[in-house]
Amino acid sequence: xxxxxxxxxxxxxxxxxxxxxxxxxxxxxxxxxxxxxxxxxxxxxxxxxxxxxxxxxxxxxxxxxxxxxxxxxxxxxxxxxxxxxxxxxxxxxxxxxxxxxxxxxxxxxxxxxxxxxxxxxxxxxxxxxxxxxxxxxx
Amino acid sequence: xxxxxxxxxxxxxxxxxxxxxxxxxxxxxxxxxxxxxxxxxxxxxxxxxxxxxxxxxxxxxxxxxxxxxxxxxxxxxxxxxxxxxxxxxxxxxxxxxxxxxxxxxxxxxxxxxxxxxxxxxxxxxxxxxxxxxxxxxx
Numbered sequence: 001x002x003x004x005x006x007x008x009x010x011x012x013x014x015x016x017x018x019x020x021x022x023x024x025x026x027x028x029x030x031x032x033x034x035x036x037x038x039x040x041x042x043x044x045x046x047x048x049x050x051x052x053x054x055x056x057x058x059x060x061x062x063x064x065x066x067x068x069x070x071x072x073x074x075x076x077x078x079x080x081x082x083x084x085x086x087x088x089x090x091x092x093x094x095x096x097x098x099x100x101x102x103x104x105x106x107x108x109x110x111x112x113x114x115x116x117x118x119x120x121x122x123x124x125x126x127x128x129x130x131x132x133x134x135x136x137x138x
Numbered sequence: 139x140x141x142x143x144x145x146x147x148x149x150x151x152x153x154x155x156x157x158x159x160x161x162x163x164x165x166x167x168x169x170x171x172x173x174x175x176x177x178x179x180x181x182x183x184x185x186x187x188x189x190x191x192x193x194x195x196x197x198x199x200x201x202x203x204x205x206x207x208x209x210x211x212x213x214x215x216x217x218x219x220x221x222x223x224x225x226x227x228x229x230x231x232x233x234x235x236x237x238x239x240x241x242x243x244x245x246x247x248x249x250x251x252x253x254x255x256x257x258x259x260x261x262x263x264x265x266x267x268x269x270x271x272x273x274x275x276x
Contacts, residue, residue, distance in 0.1 A: 003171050004214040006207070006276045033141050068206035069144065075225060075237045076142040085239075087213060099213045101223075101239045138144045 009087040010121040011128055012062055014074065017055040017082045017107060026079045027058070033077070034060060037138045038070045039130040052096060052110040055082075061128045071101075073138050078103050090118055147225040148259040149266055150205055152198040152212065153191065155220045155245060164217050165196070171215070172198060175276045176208045177268040190234060190248040193220075199266045209239075211276050216241050228256055 018027035024047075035042060043059035050057075062070060074083050082104040086095045093114040100109075156165040162185075173180060181197035188195075200208060212221050221241040224233045231252040238247075 001167075003211070006210055006214075008214065009210055029139075064206070064210075067210065068202070071209070071239070072144055072147055072202075072205065072225060073141070075239055076144075076146065076227070087210060089214070101209070101213055101241050102244070103239050106240070106244065 008089045009064060010123050011064060011088045012067055013086055013088065014060040014070065015053065015057045015084040017057045019055050023081060026081055030077065031058060035132040036136045037134050038066055039132060039134055040066060040070065041128045041131055052113040054108040063128055069138055075103055080104060082107050088122055091116060092118060146227045147202060148261050149202060149226045150200055151224055151226065152208065153195045153222040155193040155195045157193050161219055164219055168215065169196060173270040174274045175272050176204055177270060177272055178204060178208065179266045179269055190251040192246040201266055207276055213241055218242065220245050226260055229254060230256060
C-alpha cells in the first residue's frame, strides 16, 4: 500500500469551539491574538450551530505554510477550548472525521453532512484570502 | 494576559500507540515509512507499557522544523491508530496533558508520573539525534 502524499493537502481549517460565557470570552481572546500574529482567513463568528459542528465556533482558514506556526501556537494557548484542525483534501468527510487532529476534548461532528468526495479543491472555488494584518511575533 | 511564545517549544515527540496484532502491524508499517521520509529520532519499540502511557507504543522525537512535514503525514496515514503529539517545554506534565494534540482517539496518560516543571529542556541532556536516513519524498 502506498501512503498518502502531503501534496494531497490543499490547505487547512481550524475550528475554535466554545460553550458558555467564559469559553466565549476565551475564544474572542484567541481570535484577537491570532489576527495579530498570523496571515489567515478568519471566518465569521457563529453563536448558532452551523454545518456539521455540535458547538458554537469560528473557523480559521490557512495555507499549508502557516501550519507550523498557528497549530503549535494554539496547542500552548487554547486555554482549555476544543480546537479541531483538519486538512482540505478531496474528501471533506474524511478530513473532518479521519484526517483531523484535536486539541482538547474531541467533539461530535455530523459526518452525514459532509461529502465523501469532491471533484476539485474547495480553494479553487473559494480561495483562502487572508483578512488579517499580523504585526506581532508568535 | 500574555500568550505563550512559540520559542518555549524546544522540540516535539509523537507517540504511536497500538493494541493487538493488527494495530501492531500498522504501527510497524508507519514506522518503516517514517524512517524512509523524515529526519527523526525513532525510539525503541515498546510492547510492554512504559512511562505515563496506557498502551504499547514507540516514540518519534523531532526538531521543530520537522513538525509541518511529519504531523500532516501522520494525519493522513495513521490508519486508525491513536497518535499523541506533544511539544517539549519546561513542563512535561502540561506538554502531555494540556499542550498535546491527538490524532484518533485520545488515550489515558498518567499525569502523576510527569514533573510539573523542569529546569532545562530535556534536549540539553538528551539531544535529538536523528537515526533515520530518509530518501523518499513525503
